[in-house]
Amino acid sequence: MSNDPRILRNALGSFATGVTIVTTRGADGQDIGRTANSFSSVSLDPPMILWSLAKTSSSFEDFRQAEHFAVHILSADQSDISGLFASKKEDKFEGLTVERGEGEIPLLKSCAARFECRTAYQYEGGDHIIFVGEITGFEHSSTPPLVFHGGQYGRLIRHAGESTSFEKKESSLSPDDFIYQISRVFYQIRSDAMAERRRRGWSGADYAVLTLLGHEDGRTLEDIRDIGRSRGDEITGETIEKLTSIGLIKVDGSVPPRAHLTADGRKAMIEIVAMLKAAEAECLALLDENEVWVLKQLLNRLATSRDTGWPPVRQQAALASA
Template sequence: MNTQHFDPKQFRQALGAFTTGVTIVTTRGADGQDYGLTANSFNSVSIDPPMVLWSINKNSSSARAFTEGSHFAVHILATDQEPLSNRFAKSAADKFSGLDLQRGTRDIPLLDGCSARFQCKTTYQYEGGDHIILVGEVLAFDRFDKAPLVFHSGGYRRLLPVAADNNLWQQPDAVASAR
């Protein structure tokens, strides 16, 4: 198949059929400035050793800070953090202005109010087309009892539990009769 004939807009829409979590990734640049951006490319890699990955567009204004930096933090956003996601999704002079920050390993900025957050040491970087894939070893993490913000088909969503009577996988007789 020749992928050069893909319509980028249609390809992006097809990718949008996959629901993802919403994260903000932060780092402290060599220049002493804080950098952060909204990303939905986050994924787990390994439990032992604990590793995660995410990717950044090579043309991002903060790409250099992340690729040259040794540490980063991934914040899995909670449902009430949509405004924060939007703030970090845009180019701005100081995305951190007015935020109450904590500091993690190597002084990386840590945001409050998330569902979970991971402090990582960058261990690998890979070329990935127009992105760079960063793999980090998790040095510390926090988990909070908050529902995550998710992204699907170009918009934010919230998770709802599946009603027990609609879950065919937990009702063996219903599964058998559906075959």
């Protein structure tokens, strides 16, 4: 077994915890607050919790003498507040709106849960003191908590349970494969919009032009052809003539010539985008707000990690809307 405290700290960091801020009021009337993840429930009858504080902490004596304190379990979007109370800033409450509890202790708002406590016991715990508090009042919300693991903040996501087992063949994708799943979701979201595009008689190239102009109006025809080709749509002169003749775009006389959406073209694209947004909302409604956030973060990380510099940056947003 290693005696290196850094290795021990890393090993202890394998245990994922929530993040709390413990607050009290000093004898001099100053508001005191510390970030802590050494929090645990002790008893339901009577309701009691515990947390610990290093003896070297600058607020050690304030908590030792305090008759009351509050433990705030931070919500997933409060990592900045966690960092604030873990910092060496002198007045950590500056700019924060607080409520007041028993003994005038400061109470933070918008947390996943909050417990007001009376200091019941204090125990020696090596280089820490363990505080046991009797809960005198609490608040709780459905907001997901902030998670701390391995020195980093994170969020919770529900476990979906065991996936259905499928026979995997090298010659085909199975429903367990990521590309199968993401393609299926992509198809479901786009299916209504694709049907509407077919009803309007738009080809893939037609839609590519309208999408590009919807994202950035006034592109040159050369730019439109290049971007269309990079995503597999061959945009020809006939494509431009067709969209012009049905009144969805117009080409100006500048050099080089540039294309613009007409009022009818912009209206048509708004209708298509609205269908896509509605389908997206219906799909994401199956997830809670926290899971949507996690999903978007993971997809963004994957997209960023696979970015090799092609296509050019100016084209990426257009590709994303395809």
